[in-house]
Every structure is written in C-alpha cells, then in structure tokens.
C-alpha cells in the first residue's frame with residue numbers, strides 16, 4: 001500500500017440517495033436505508049461514498065435546488081441521522097463526501113424569497129443576478145443565454161426584472177461577486193467538515209463566474225450549451241479559481257478533506273487548471289466517459305488525462321456513469337456516434353444490443369479500475385444495470401423533459417431505484433413501491449441474485465476492487481505496451497499487465513498468470529470486448 005493521500009487512488013461509490021434504499025417505506029430512498037446498506041458498500045471494497053444532495057429542497061431538480069444547506073430534507077431523514085450515518089461509515093473505514101451546490105439555490109431559499117420581496121438594486125437582489133430586460137417594455141430577456149436544460153436562461157420576477165438561471169427556473173444563479181455569498185459558503189463548508197464529512201463534490205464548479213457585462217453569446221446552441229472555450233461569458237471563467245483557492249485553505253484545516261470538481265470544460269488543459277496545487281484534489285474526467293469504445297480513442301483519452309493531470313502534479317479521476325448520463329451498459333450497446341440521450345425518446349430500439357453493451361461495460365470497468373488515479377462508481381453499475389429506457393412519459397420527473405420542449409426524456413432512466421432482492425415489493429428497495437418503477441426482470445440483476453455467484457458483475461467488481469487494492473495502488477506508474485491497433489495494453493508499476501481487446505478477433509496474451517478477466521479466455525486467448533489483468537512472469 002502506498003503512503004500517498006487516501007484520495008489519489010481512491011474508489012468512491014456514488015449514492016443517489018433517493019434511489020438507493022428506502023428505510024421508511026415511502027417509496028423514496030433515505031438516510032435510514034443508506035445506513036442499513038453501509039456494510040454492502042464497505043464489502044464492495046471502496047474507500048468512500050459520495051451522497052448526492054440531501055438538503056431541504058422541493059426536489060424540482062432532484063435536490064440540486066437547495067433551500068437549506070445545513071439541514072436534511074424530511075423525506076431523506078434528519079440532520080442527526082446524517083451525522084450518525086457519517087460516523088457509522090467512518091467507523092467502517094469509509095470516507096463520506098457530500099454534495100456542495102454553489103452555483104444556484106432553490107427559488108424557495110430564504111435569500112431568493114427576500115430578493116423577490118425587495119426592490120431592484122437592493123442588497124438582497126445583489127446575491128443573485130437580476131437585470132432589466134431589453135426592448136421598450138423590458139419584456140425581452142437581458143441577453144441570449146440559454147438554460148442547460150433548454151429554453152431561456154432568464155425568467156421574470158413579478159416586478160418586471162429578470163433573474164438568471166442556467167438550469168431550471170427554480171434554480172436562480174448566485175452572484176459570486178457578492179461577499180455575502182462567499183462568506184455563506186465558507187461557513188457551509190465548515191458546517192459539514194465539523195460534522196466529519198470528508199469533503200465535497202462541487203456541483204457546476206465551472207459555472208460560478210459570469211461576465212459582468214452580460215454579453216450576448218451571439219448564437220443559440222441546441223439544448224445543451226457548450227462548456228468552455230476561452231472567454232465564455234459563463235463557463236470556465238478564470239476568476240472562479242480564486243474561490244476554489246479560498247475553499248482549499250478551509251479544507252486544509254481538516255486533515256484528509258477533499259474536494260472534487262464537476263467541471264465540464266473543453267480540454268484537459270482547462271481541466272488541469274482546477275487541479276493545480278491549492279485548488280481541487282480531484283476533477284471528474286468526462287472526456288473518458290464520453291470516449292467511444294474504440295482502442296485509439298480510449299488510449300488517447302487516457303493519455304490526455306495522465307499528462308494533463310500529471311502536468312500539475314495530480315492524477316485523473318475516472319468515471320463511466322453517474323446520475324446525469326445514460327448508463328454505460330446502454331451507451332456501449334448503441335452504435336457509435338448515436339446520441340444516447342436523444343435515442344431514449346423515440347430512437348429505434350432494435351439498435352440497442354444489450355449483450356454487447358454489458359460485455360463492453362464489464363471490460364470498461366476492468367480498464368478503469370486498473371488505471372492510476374481515483375475512480376467513481378455509480379450505484380447499480382456494479383450490478384450491470386442498463387438505462388431504463390421505457391419509463392412512461394407521464395411519470396418523468398427530470399426538469400429536462402419539459403424544458404427541452406419534450407425533445408429529451410432526461411435523466412430518470414439512470415435514477416431508477418436499485419434492485420436488492422430477486423422478488424418482493426420494489427425488489428428490496430423498500431417495503432412498498434418506489435418513486436420510479438423498476439423494470440420487470442430487474443430482480444434477476446439484484447444484489448441477492450448476484451451475491452456469491454461466479455461470473456456475476458457484482459463478483460467482478462468485488463474482485464477487481466480487491467485486486468486493485470492488493471496490487472495496483474503502490475505507485476501511479478503506467479507504461480504502454482504495443483499489442484496492435486485493436487488493443488490497448490499497459491503495465492502497472494507493480495508488474496500487473498492489463499490488456500483490453502477492442503477488436504473482433506481473439507488476441508494472444510503476454511505470458512503470466514491470469515488474475516482477472518470479464519470473460520472466459522478462448523484457448524488461452526482474450527476474446528473481443530474483453531479486459532484481462534495478468535501478473536507478469538518475471
């Protein structure tokens with residue numbers, strides 16, 4: 001084991017609380033449910049968990065619309081339960097990261113209510129971005145900025161001023177030029193650190209700065225706006241790094257505390273800025289998540305990450321799925337180049353090859369878990385769950401569905417409650433129903449169905465996490481090997497060889513003892529869409 005900080009090569013399990021385990025039987029996952037399942041997370045072999053927002057919220061955007069950053073929504077539990085959960089997790093050897101949502105509050109936050117009740121130009125309004133509209137009556141938005149969820153990024157207050165919301169209309173953007181906003185978040189950080197949180201996943205870190213001139217973008221991007229480029233009026237602006245440096249000094253008062261950036265930026269050069277000494281410890285590498293399943297693309301993406309992070313003395317943070325993207329079993333089962341988010345609505349279902357997607361997903365997990373750096377696993381990926389692609393339109397909860405003008409179904413399909421048991425009400429998620437329906441047949445992929453079963457995806461994740469701890473964390477060295485164009489292969493410093501076959505034909509493996517593979521070898525050869533870990537013969 002290495003003596004480097006715990007987070008540099010940590011495996012972190014993402015708990016989407018609403019859909020993890022329901023302790024009180026109301027159909028919504030909660031802290032009680034999570035507490036009862038902590039041993040499951042520990043036994044997987046991860047180092048930490050990250051809990052999506054659990055704060056008081058009307059849940060217009062799954063809790064990313066916060067009313068009180070220092071208290072828990074009653075549907076999830078109480079503050080005492082949250083603190084007890086953190087203590088219990090830490091006693092099991094698990095660090096706990098909480099979600100920090102600094103770009104916007106809920107429109108029901110006391111600050112925003114106060115802002116609406118106060119006149120234009122007043123101090124309460126200065127905590128947000130209020131502007132007068134354009135046109136003779138001011139009834140045209142101040143500029144052409146678009147909400148990430150679709151539609152205009154401005155809505156009108158009753159007195160005629162407009163307020164900015166880069167996400168839903170119920171998520172007004174905070175003004176990070178306001179000293180009060182800065183002070184408030186410094187205190188929120190300390191509030192959770194004092195309650196033994198190990199750190200923060202920082203939501204929309206790349207969005208905190210806004211060009212004070214509020215210039216037009218000059219073009220309307222379709223649905224999802226672009227995330228960077230230099231001098232973008234709201235994404236990835238240079239001034240935001242001061243905020244992160246300030247936060248880092250607070251975290252440094254708490255040994256082992258970590259922050260991870262959710263920063264959708266255009267290049268690794270830009271992402272590396274967040275990882276400079278004195279800023280974030282980790283930043284999700286979404287380039288890897290989005291890379292098509294193809295040897296040269298994957299290899300280039302890994303190379304970019306290693307050199308990008310390495311240039312600032314950091315390591316990449318790998319991720320294949322989370323609560324915002326189509327689960328990778330489904331992505332890898334669709335033809336390259338097809339936008340899985342668009343396909344969800346009315347795409348041709350015959351294009352989806354779930355067997356292929358599952359196989360590739362297992363191979364991708366073994367690839368990711370063998371790379372130097374930290375990894376984040378999204379609940380259910382260890383069960384091999386696919387996106388639920390047939391949720392009825394009338395029950396969709398994600399604001400993306402409405403705001404996109406019903407062009408995108410949104411993210412509910414990756415947020416369906418986890419199957420714990422083969423049968424029973426809501427498959428062991430709770431004692432009654434679940435807030436989103438689970439598909440027929442999901443019991444066959446439940447924890448109960450896979451536990452202790454040879455060849456199961458759950459078993460594969462457990463073994464991989466175990467071997468990763470045992471063999472791969474001693475250093476951060478990766479050395480590429482050449483096994484032809486259809487494969488990527490590398491040696492980890494510890495003498496573990498990792499081979500991924502992206503081609504159609506089986507390939508020969510280097511000499512050594514097979515430690516792990518996602519599929520049986522065929523006459524000693526590694527078949528298509530498979531990864532093997534081999535102990536090198538010396």
Ligand code: NOJ
Nearest residue numbers: 061064167203204323324
């Ligand atoms: C990113 C979060 O992961 C996502 O779920 C949320 O909708 C947006 N940020 C807005 O907070």
